[in-house]
Amino acid sequence: MVEGLQSKYPMANPLIKITNIKRDFVLGNEIVYVLKGIDLQINKGEYVALMGPSGSGKSTLMNLLGCLDTPTSGTYILNGKDVSQMKDDELAEIRNKEIGFVFQTFNLLPRTTALDNVALPMIYAGFSKSERNKRATEVLEQVNLSDRMDHQPNQLSGGQRQRVAIARALVNKPSIILADEPTGNLDSKTSVEIMKLFGDIHSKGNTVILVTHEEEIAAYANRVIRLRDGLIESDTTK
DSSP states (O other), X not given: OOTTHHHHSTTSOOSEEEEXXXXXXXXXXXXXXXXXXXXXXXXXXXXXXXXXXXXXXXXXXXXXXXXXXOOSEEEEEETTEEOTTOOHHHHHHHHHHHEEEEOTTXXXXXXXXHHHHHHHHHHHTTOOHHHHHHHXXXXXXXXXXXXXXXXXXXXXXXXXXXXXXXXXXXXXXXXXXXXXXXXTTSOHHHHHHHHHHXXXXXXXXXXXXXXXSOHHHHTTSXXXXXXXXXXXXXXXXX
């Protein structure tokens, strides 16, 4: 990785540009200051791990990055659009188009085939059934599940379910793959396979942001950002 890449190319438009983001929550009579002024840029094609102990603000930051929440103050420019002031329906559209989510608990529809689970985000995006099936087949092949397309989640192992979830995250060709503890429910052998898959996805030009509390999982990323007490404590690039 080239050192000082950002300083060398300051004019490159970052995919994510966060400026002085703060997020407070009102709890009864008091205000809890969770994020206390975060500045962060992530360029297209980066592979970033977001780390931090409980209470550091990493989940709150992930929710902001994923457009599941908006900041109290500060700006968030995602792919040239200011999403920090958007209304819920606009945010829903951005989430569907720009962000592919992968969760610890897979979040698959139970009585639905792998193919239909993967195609789901394309329904919201307004694609026809033939387009959906073609693209869903494509991404299931990409995650090596072409022989399991007609299986329902209860007929799949944990690792296979997570592959379905990753395929679903890729289906709309999002700007960011945002993975929250993606190996949290998997054994160590399956975790290695899933992390290899994220590496393949990243090498195809995708931007991957990984939220984890495990050092060995963070080690797969090229850049590690550590949060503590609502601020960025360190930001290191390999």
